[in-house]
Amino acid sequence: MSPAKNPALATASFFQSPAAGRIQKTTEVRGLAALLMPMHTAPMSRSLPPSLAYLEDPATVAELSARYQRDGFLVIPDVLPLEDCAAMMQRATQLVDDADLGDALSVFSTTEQTRTTDEYFLSSGDQIRFFFEPSCVGPTAQLTRPRSLAINKIGHALHDLDPLFAQKSRLPALEAVTRLVGLVSPLLLQSMYIFKAPGVGGEVVSHQDATFLYTEPMTCTGLWLALEDATLENGCLWALPGGHRLGLKRRFVRTPGGGTAFECLDEAPFPEAQMVPLEVKAGTLVVLHGLLPHRSGENRSPRSRHAYSVHLVESAAHYPAENWLQRRPGSALRGFAQ
């Protein structure tokens, strides 16, 4: 059921602003949200490029929306122009090359590795942080290959902190697609630039994004953009058609001791054999329902597979304080308005 049609969304009794970390009664927050985020509720007027105008054609919207409800994902080619893909790749590589990697690499060397890794990760929700492939870090926390070939991902707030990614994360086409899948007033919660470097790019095991970005009701939606062709060889996405109806299997939560844990809700494994590969061209958008099981393979090929993903949640949904991703006070989430 789409969030727009979900009666639970209209009647949810509490709302916690992920940005402000406060819990308020819905009635109060609706008023507050209107004051804090007037742009989110304003009618959309940003126009789509002519080649993507079909995304607002009523018949196409109805068909894509029905397909999304049925499968839990959509594959929409040619959403991102190739020059945008190139610009984003260049910018990500520059960020990695220019980064001060002190903390990013020291997490590999400390004797308290779990604690420091947790800290570096858990405080990355409103930061630009760098996460490396463990196989590319030597015994004294030094990289064993050039940075841009050893990096796993950048997370988790490029969409707010880097001007280029802020703009590309809010393209009118992405906004149109979120309306099409039923989001009403989405906030951009998390972004990840995933490198899947040649030869070393790690596997991403089957998961549901709502495990990590849980809201009540479930509103998490992933927008995954291929910046390069994604193939079986270089570790394309795999998804389970209709798997969003299986229900949430796990939640990833902060624990009182300062770490994280998975809370099991359903022990049944994902039916991995029913997953289908999503081989796509650069510029393709894959929309992922937050409950859809998906994964990606290792990259043992000589070609990289760069991708950029943004995850959205409804502003009116409840965002629990135990979710791993929290923002510092003053670092408010934003919607599609620039």
Ligand SMILES: O=C(O)CCC(=O)C(=O)O
């Ligand atoms: O790009 C990948 O390999 C995995 C991405 C993913 O699972 C996600 O964005 O939710």
